Amino acid sequence: MAKKSVTFNDIAKYTNFSKTTISRYFNNPDSLTLENQQKIADALVALNYQENKVARILANGKTEFVGIIIPNLYFHYYSQMLTEILSSYETFGYKFLVFVGNDNENVERQYIQELLSYKIEGMIILSGTISSKELASYNIPIVTIEREDEYTCSVNSDNYMGGIQATSLLHKSGCDVLIHINSDLSPKVPAYGRIRGFLDVCEERQIEHELILKDLGNTFEEQVKQLSDILETLESKYAGRKKGIFISNDTAANVMLNLLIKKYGSLPDDYRLVGFDGSPISKSAIIPISTVGQQIEKIADETMKLLVMQMDERKKRKPVLLDAPIHKVVTPVLLRRETTS
Amino acid sequence: MAKKSVTFNDIAKYTNFSKTTISRYFNNPDSLTLENQQKIADALVALNYQENKVARILANGKTEFVGIIIPNLYFHYYSQMLTEILSSYETFGYKFLVFVGNDNENVERQYIQELLSYKIEGMIILSGTISSKELASYNIPIVTIEREDEYTCSVNSDNYMGGIQATSLLHKSGCDVLIHINSDLSPKVPAYGRIRGFLDVCEERQIEHELILKDLGNTFEEQVKQLSDILETLESKYAGRKKGIFISNDTAANVMLNLLIKKYGSLPDDYRLVGFDGSPISKSAIIPISTVGQQIEKIADETMKLLVMQMDERKKRKPVLLDAPIHKVVTPVLLRRETTS
Numbered sequence: 187m188a189k190k191s192v193t194f195n196d197i198a199k200y201t202n203f204s205k206t207t208i209s210r211y212f213n214n215p216d217s218l219t220l221e222n223q224q225k226i227a228d229a230l231v232a233l234n235y236q237e238n239k240v241a242r243i244l245a246n247g248k249t250e251f252v253g254i255i256i257p258n259l260y261f262h263y264y265s266q267m268l269t270e271i272l273s274s275y276e277t278f279g280y281k282f283l284v285f286v287g288n289d290n291e292n293v294e295r296q297y298i299q300e301l302l303s304y305k306i307e308g309m310i311i312l313s314g315t316i317s318s319k320e321l322a323s324y325n326i327p328i329v330t331i332e333r334e335d336e337y338t339c340s341v342n343s344d345n346y347m348g349g350i351q352a353t354s355l356l357h358k359s360g361c362d363v364l365i366h367i368n369s370d371l372s373p374k375v376p377a378y379g380r381i382r383g384f385l386d387v388c389e390e391r392q393i394e395h396e397l398i399l400k401d402l403g404n405t406f407e408e409q410v411k412q413l414s415d416i417l418e419t420l421e422s423k424y425a426g427r428k429k430g431i432f433i434s435n436d437t438a439a440n441v442m443l444n445l446l447i448k449k450y451g452s453l454p455d456d457y458r459l460v461g462f463d464g465s466p467i468s469k470s471a472i473i474p475i476s477t478v479g480q481q482i483e484k485i486a487d488e489t490m491k492l493l494v495m496q497m498d499e500r501k502k503r504k505p506v507l508l509d510a511p512i513h514k515v516v517t518p519v520l521l522r523r524e525t526t527s
Numbered sequence: 528m529a530k531k532s533v534t535f536n537d538i539a540k541y542t543n544f545s546k547t548t549i550s551r552y553f554n555n556p557d558s559l560t561l562e563n564q565q566k567i568a569d570a571l572v573a574l575n576y577q578e579n580k581v582a583r584i585l586a587n588g589k590t591e592f593v594g595i596i597i598p599n600l601y602f603h604y605y606s607q608m609l610t611e612i613l614s615s616y617e618t619f620g621y622k623f624l625v626f627v628g629n630d631n632e633n634v635e636r637q638y639i640q641e642l643l644s645y646k647i648e649g650m651i652i653l654s655g656t657i658s659s660k661e662l663a664s665y666n667i668p669i670v671t672i673e674r675e676d677e678y679t680c681s682v683n684s685d686n687y688m689g690g691i692q693a694t695s696l697l698h699k700s701g702c703d704v705l706i707h708i709n710s711d712l713s714p715k716v717p718a719y720g721r722i723r724g725f726l727d728v729c730e731e732r733q734i735e736h737e738l739i740l741k742d743l744g745n746t747f748e749e750q751v752k753q754l755s756d757i758l759e760t761l762e763s764k765y766a767g768r769k770k771g772i773f774i775s776n777d778t779a780a781n782v783m784l785n786l787l788i789k790k791y792g793s794l795p796d797d798y799r800l801v802g803f804d805g806s807p808i809s810k811s812a813i814i815p816i817s818t819v820g821q822q823i824e825k826i827a828d829e830t831m832k833l834l835v836m837q838m839d840e841r842k843k844r845k846p847v848l849l850d851a852p853i854h855k856v857v858t859p860v861l862l863r864r865e866t867t868s
Contacts, residue, residue, distance in 0.1 A: 251624075259610045260807065265600035272627045276634060281641065283592075284625040286613045293617060300622065406811045444813050451792060466601065470747045472785050472813050 192235040201229045248501065252493065253283045253301040253309040255294055260404060261437055262465035263480070264312065267331065270486030271310060278494055280307070291315035298324065307497045310489055311338070314375070322511075327496030329489045334374040339496070341488045341514045342376040348478040348518040349383020349432075352460040355476060356430030357387065359458045359526045363394045363427050365420060367413075367442075368434040370399040380434060380462065402438050409441045417445055428456045436461035436468040439475050443525065447472060459525040464518075474523035481516050488514050533576040542570045589842065592647040593621045593834065596628050596635055596654045601745060602778055603806035604821070605653065608672065611827030612651060619835055621648070632656035639665065648838045651830060652679070655716070663852075668837030670830045675715040680837070682829045682855045683717040689819040689859040690724020690773075693801040696817060697771030698728065700799045700867045704735045704768050706761060708754075709775040711740040721775060721803065743779050750782045758786055769797045777802040777809040780816050784866065788813060800866040805859075815864035822857050829855050 194208045201208070203226065210217050211226045218226075229235075259265045272282055283301060287294040294315055301309070308327035314334060321328050322337035330340045349366075356364055366384040371377055381397065388395035402412045420429060433439040439461030446453055453459070453473055461468050464479025492512060499505045535549045542549070544567065551558050552567045559567075570576075600606045613623055624642055628635040635656055642650070649668035655675060662669050663678035671681045690707075697705055707725040712718055722738065729736035743753045761770060774780040780802030787794055794800070794814055802809050805820025833853060840846045 259600065259606035265606040268625075269600045269627050272625060273629070275626065275638065281624050281626075281638075281645075283622050284609075284613060285616065285622075286610050288614070297616065297622075304622075406807055441811065444811070447813060466747055470782065470785070472788060 192230075192233045196233060197226065197229050197235065200233060201225055249305050249307055250280055251283055251301075251304065251306040252280045253285070253298065253306050255285050255287050255298070255309070255311050255313045257287055257289060257313045258404065259286060261435065262467060263435070263463045263482070266465070266482045267312065267486060270483050271489065274486065274490045278490060280490075280494075287313040287315060289313070289315060302326065307500070308493045310493065327493055327500065329493045329496075331485065331489060332376050334372065335376070335511070335513060336374065337511060339492050339508070339511045339513070340376075341485050341492060341516065343480045343485065343518050344515045345376050345379030345518075346383045347379075348462060348480075349380040350387055351383075351518065351520040352380075352432045352462065352478050353384045353387040355520060355522065355526050356432060356458055356460055357391065357393055359430065361428045361430030361458050363396070363424050364388055364430045364432065365396045365398060366432045366434075367398045367400070367402075367416060367438070369401050377434070384432060406441070409438055410445070413438065413442050413445060417442065426456070428458070430458045430460075432460045432462075434462050436463045436465040436475060436477055439477070439525075440467045440471045443471055443473060443475060453525060464521055468521070468523070473525055476523045476526040477521050479519040479521045481519060485516050488516060533571075533574045537574060538567065538570055538576065541574060542566055590646050590648055591621055592624055592642075592645065594624045594626070594639065594642040594647050594650040596626050596639070596650070596652050598628055598630060598654045599745065600627060602776065603808060604776070604804045604823070607806070607823045608653065608827060611824050612830065615827065615831045619831060621831075621835075628654040628656060630654070630656060643667065648841070649834045651834065668834055668841065670834045670837075672826060672830060673717050675713065676717070676852070676854060677715065678852060680833050680849070680852045680854070681717075682826050682833060682857065684821045684826065684859050685856045686717050686720030686859075687724045688720075689803060689821075690721035691728055692724075692859065692861040693721075693773045693803065693819050694725045694728040696861060696863065696867055697773060697799055697801055698732065698734055700771065702769045702771030702799050704737070704765050705729055705771045705773065706737050706739060707773045707775075708739045708741070708743070708757060708779070710742050718775070725773060747782070750779055751786070754779065754783050754786060758783065767797070769799070771799045771801070773801045773803075775803050777804045777806040777816060777818055780818065781808045781812045784812055784814060784816060794866060805862055809862070809864070814866055817864045817867040818862050820860040820862045822860060826857050829857060 194205050197208045198205045207218065208226065211223065215223055254268065254271065256264050256268055259268065268284065275281065283306065285294070285297050294313060302324060311321060311328060311330045312333065318330065318335050318337040321330070328338050330338045332342050353364060366381065368381055371381065385397065398416060400412060402409050431442065433442055439459060443453065443459060446457055459475060461475050461477035464477050468475040468477040492514060496508070535546050538549045539546045548559065549567065552564065556564055595609065595612065597605050597609055600609065609625065616622065624647065626635070626638050635654060639650070643665060652662060652669060652671045653673065659671065659676050659678040662671070669679050671679045673683050694705060707722065709722055712722065726738065739757060741753060743750050772783065774783060780800060784794065784800060787798055800816060802816050802818035805818050809816040809818040833855060837849070
């Protein structure tokens, strides 16, 4: 049977205090003597009292809820990031309402509208469907990660540096033609920095290079198809040359590695490979893949700090809102493994 | 600047209706004419009114929040299950408060206590730290997935059938000694059925077999170490025999496959391999791995139906609670791929 909830009235009766005293215990405990605080605390245990935070939210407007919109959990990058953000519960006490958008802009918008009506305190947005301008108009603290962020606070990896690291590593490992495979990104997306980094190194050092911008898809089957086609083209176009391939994520880099190994039995001497992200798959691949490691833990931590700072400000009597969005950048770490040695 | 919220008073002034009429619009709209409903609806848009669901929760006790406790998101099985559960938002409208427990029983308990104080309507528990007896004592609708479930409603795969399918497939592919690698599970955990299925087939058909129960760990490095040791033992113990290995999850099966391929260049003829789960890694491995596929989408769907049924019952004037927990079982699907052909 469902238990009847314990009311302030019940606690007052049990302790012989007034309801006002009970209310003070919850809202301003220091106004009571330690002895009386203890009496009420004991009564709560005896009566099996369960605090109703909903009533408290209504009183002080603090829900301690944060919404997260993430594109998918298929990529290890996203599930790692989500894990790190959720684990901040122990540090900050915020609870997270999580939604996987699957690139469905309208459902994401509907979900956000609902969260706003629940008086959530802030949002973390990894999905790229809704413009940062629209997000900013929602008028609550927001931090975005690795997406267009003109009007929102954000935390991103230093993608440009990552692009330089990956390209330089391939060049140093003796490749004479460099290929970068990425999606056809908008220059407004932080990950576009990887393309700029690649091009700048190649042009500055006058290395022959090719940029392949193509959507590789979100499923294993699509990636195999797209990358097989690309590999076939590279094989004929650069036969006899030492090819350095920089692929924009480890999931796709692993597919490319497996295609090469299935064809040649091992990674041929005329191929070198670098991924991006530092996902578990880069380490557990048949040959550990060199990659640009994103500092997921640090990005999650900076994100929470930037969000909490904004949320705390809103709780002040006269909050001073930000004049302009803050953009934080986290340095990636190059992980040299067997595909470039 | 933060917008001032729009009150019933503001809407009343704007429309020239009484506050009582505005209140009726929200609580019992059919008591107003369609024309008046439209006038108020237009006013809400004009005033940029944002519904405060917190106030509604306090009035009717429905938060539309469900808590989820998941052990980790490193295993693809968990991130797939979470994705499927979250996507039920479009069908049922529930919002999910997600927590990754990392086997920390006390933090999970603290988190659950907090969720209860927010009047969440139900919980889905994939983590195994807190006993089903304790979970049941929380007295809210709960469904557990693949964990000890004596006192809670649950949805699980038919693990026993999965064990039989995997073992039979290895036997049919001509192996003369069968090995099952699993954790040292409690017989109370549904996944123990995999062990029973393996043993029953081997004993019934009088196949030589070995059961290796050992914790392989939750990281790639640990799994490599444990499985290398196991492989070395099997190599010497069963030299010259055709070995069929059934490993309890695809992540570990992929590690074992890579160890074999690194050693022999390909999967040797005297080894056959079957995993469990049907995770993406089983398909994207260097050789596609035969596995027992869990119907994640169906499990998530049955879980939500079972939970919604209980939550709906609680909203009735005289809820009739379940006499005994309901346990649903979903049939797994054998996926024959290249590691058994």
